[in-house]
Amino acid sequence: MTDRITQSMLSTTLLGDLQTITDKLTQTRDKLSSGKEIQKPSDNPYGTSRALQLRADLAANKQYQTNVSDASSWQDATDISLGQIGDLSQRARDLLVQGANDTLGASGRASIATEIDQIIESVKSIGNTQYAGRYLFAGSKTTTAPYTPGGADAYLGDTATISREIGQGVQVPLNIDGKSAIGDGTTAGSLLATLRKISTDLKANNSSALQSGDLATLDTALDGLTSTRATVGARTNRLDTALSRLQQIEQTTTGLLSNTEDADMAKTLVDFSQQQAVYQAALKSGAQVIQLSLMDFLR
């Protein structure tokens, strides 16, 4: 419907077109150099909110992985300590069986009692094992040594549970408190009390106790220790599963984030060369159209 075309129309249209193409070229170049599809929220508001969510998920996931690794190391340290206690208790059992033999006599039993006492000290010092500066078996009183080597058999920790979060709202108990695993001097039937009783019975040359009750009590205590170790093992398994699940989620989330945020390089490059070609064409044709006028032909 435009009937007259004037010089200024030609030049403003050309300028406008060139500006549009340059604008597009700049955007594409930004995408290429940053590798990001979304430079600022208005490029894709929905994509931005998705990217923010995915980034937050990713950060939380990494933190959960850290939590799981920390919990796993704690379990490993606990398991090693419980293993050592198990070995010591097994040795104590062997000694008990040996000491129960009446042919040994009071002096023989006394020397076995000395070894049992050594075992008790070792168990107590293992009960004081630290992991990253914290007492493993002190319940939540992680800054207090739960046992006093060379002193009374009292348990100085508490029985509180320490938990780690391994997913949104998912917590796993972390610690085995010393009272349930090792016990103290006053709780009859606990490992520590049993060992102490064996030592006392050996020293008192109490054949009947050594031959009848003590072995059964120690076996029960050993069973308890084994089941505690099984608990730790089960936790380790759970943590391993959680870690591999978290890693899988991380991979998926990273992929999704990249899909949302990152530029499709092949497509962007093709766009870029196309826009460049259009730009050159516009410049060439523009330069010629603007130069021409009737003046060039009038003599």
Place this chain on the structure above:
Amino acid sequence: MGISTFLGVETALRGILAQQRAIDTAGHNIANASTVGYSRQRADFATTTPMDDTPSGLLGTGVDVVQYQRLRDSFIDIQLRAQTMRKGSAQAQQDGLNQVELSLNEPSDTGVSSLLSKYWASWQSLANAPESLATRQALVQSAASLANGLNTLASQFSTVLAQTTQQQGITLAQVNSIGTQIASLTGAIKSAQLAGAQPNDLLDKRDVLIDQLSELGNVSVSTTAGSPGTLGAIDVSIGGTLLVSDTTASTLALPLASLTSGKLAGLQSVLTTIGTASTGYIGKLNQLAAALAAKTNTQHALGTDLAGATGGAFFTVTAGNEAATIAVAPALLASPSLIAASLNGQAGNSGNALAIADLQGTAVIGGATIDTAYSQLVTQIGSDSQQAQQSLSNASSLVDALTNRRQSVSGVSLDEEMATLVRYQRGFQASARALSAMDEMIDQLVNRTGRVGL
């Protein structure tokens, strides 16, 4: 009735003069080909009054320029100004929102959303090692960074608000200055028209001013009541308020009665979008900071610190201006051991730290978590800015198209002017030739007639 011998000379002279005026007009057009707002002019020719040459009839007496016509379509002007108003409004919105959007710096590894993630992760890290002063220190630092990030964002929003208010003042001054210029041009136009002249170039200048004005606000132009339309007296209103009436300009002050488009309306909308207490960006940011501080503080008070004492305030805020004032409580900055991570009073318990970390997934602001509320704010700013960009590019292309249409009617075509020049130059030559013929004829009569036999 006799015809003067010299009539032909007069006719030829009128021809010469008219062609010359036409060539002058073409020259004026060419000279103003790039002048903003210039409307091309055309010398309109008409035959002069014929002479009675009874009984033969009427003898033509040549040509005269009756007017220099200004070629302009006022309907296109109205359309163009309507779109210019939309463009002005969209441009102002786009400028303001773009600045807000850039200050967000999202999505990135340094924006508030990633600071939030780091803050929550620090609580988790504290939960992993509640006894450690190092993790406590790290938590205090990441909380301080988060508070700082919110402060910076709030202050950047405020800066945009302040700049926008300043812009409003400048724009209003522009409006008033244009009003004064329009009024004085109207005075000049009226006196020219009273003297019977057609002040084309003054009308062009006034139209340029009205064009400029329509970028600043919604403008309406009408003929001054009681004044004949031919005299060019106009009333110009902006934002529903009379700015110029005939030759009197008023000095306007904000707020204007009904501002619906143009730069002033765009600036006003930026102020509303950012600054409104509850629904504006600043309001939402304040809600977010308030919720973060309140929830963290409430939970923090339920726990105990390393010494077994109940937790105090974790964040401090000033009500009503939360985002700009949120900070980690100075006592905690000084000694991170005061962070109440424990729920049972023992150093190894990290129940409270976990409870605070779990606030990340708790809906606190109208069904949204703090992270979600922030991401909603970002999305809102993003889509507002996108919308402003789209309406700007929409209005821009309409303005471009209409400008082209106006140029098609009023713009100078050099080709056309060249053709005109050639045409009138030939007309001039031919008129001069006619004059020569007359001259020779009279020469014949005066000098050579009646000399038989000399």
